[in-house]
Amino acid sequence: MTDNRQSDQWAAGRIAFVTGATSGFGAAFARRIARAGGKVIATGRRVERLESLAAEFSPGSVLIRPLDLGDTSAIKGVVEELPEAFAAIDLLFNNAGLALGLGKAPDASLADWDEMIATNIRALVHVTHAILPGMVARNRGHIVNLSSVAASYPYPGGNVYGATKAFVRQFSLNLRADLLGSAVKVSSVEPGMCETEFSQVRFKGDNKAAEAVYAGMRPLSADDVTDAVEALLRLPDHLNVNTIELMPVQQAFSPFAVSRDS
Template sequence: MPKTILITGASSGFGEACAKIFAKQGNTLILVARRKQLLDELADNLGKQCDVYTAQVDVSQPASIATFFEQLPSKLGPIDTLINNAGLALGLESADKADINDWETMINTNCLGLVHFTRQVLPSMVANNLGHIVNIGSTAGKWPYPGGNVYGATKAFVQQFSRNLRADLLGKNIRVTNIDPGMAETEFSNIRFKGNNEKAEQVYHNAKPLTAQDIAETVQWVCNRPAHVNINSLEIMPVCQAWGGWEIDRNC
């Protein structure tokens, strides 16, 4: 049955790929992001396949989120699936050199934004005894690396928040899934390095990373499991990536 699906960060990357793949199923899509022009272009492309509603929302600002939900047309009906995709990494400096403003932006976007969207949609899901929340985390939430500091911490938050949601929602027909992608080539590195294309391209040099389509197909698979099946968590890496060994400084 077609569903009403809300996707954050839908203007590019994983969010855009999810929109395209769910549009083919004839679902009603609610797409939000900061870049309204890109959203509208996407909506124009998808409009022949399904109903699409777009809104410019700054996920890092609670007031922007609240205004969005206040203005959301009631004709769209209850939200069946929330895909909390909006997120970003900024900088790769060590913690003693990192920009505190970058840290705050990552916390506000990756944690606070996800929490506010979740809190807005949960009451209707609980009232209808039906729903699915898909949170896009990262392998950085499990496996630390130099320069990952606050970004990794925010994604660890996403993972634990997802687990605690499952605990809170036990006994209700609401599913919660946390998906942790590894290295994936989207705008991620370009944003991390603040438009430095050379640095961004170096991240993927001589590697075959995941694509946005890979993650979108995974999200679709998770959402299309039978109603009694909950995929708690999935960690996904490209074959070219694995965990590192222990680092030892023998000069301490």
């Protein structure tokens, strides 16, 4: 067993498969691994962003694979057709996900609900199912699933988004139960308010609405969350962090809401 807590080589020799590597947490994590000496399989829909990411590093560090997670039939093929140098994946960062809209349930778009379920749940389990058997066979690996504080704390308009992230959290814990006896780790990372493209996607390009979410406070950054993920990956092999929850100092929990008759 290795204790890599103090090692600057914590990523050396590791191969990370990253979903949603074109922006936000995914791009930050991909860069962090590659800079620390690991290899990255960077996936996402925006090819030009993947190419720009790969161009930052020496050949052989970042392998790009355009992938639309809405096409679950393509996921297995991408994993099975990896070149030998990238095939032994031992880090999976299930990052791709989205929130759409902030309307309350009676007024919400069913199409938005379907897309959140397809991306945040269905795609995540398909990617995991494609990669996990190889980790178990090699008895080495760490699955890091990106959940959210919305998995634990409901808020108006968070209906299906929060439910999908609660699934991610519970799925992570159930994976740990199934993997008992192997050396494969699973962690659910649950950030609070973080300024990435998240709100731009939620409000479908309405930059004014997106900026208003973070007005007057300092949210987390993608690098802040990546710092937390790196800390997990630096831990010794015998230690698994099941869940890690982080918020900006200027965010906390709402009091119970009560509807009172006048």
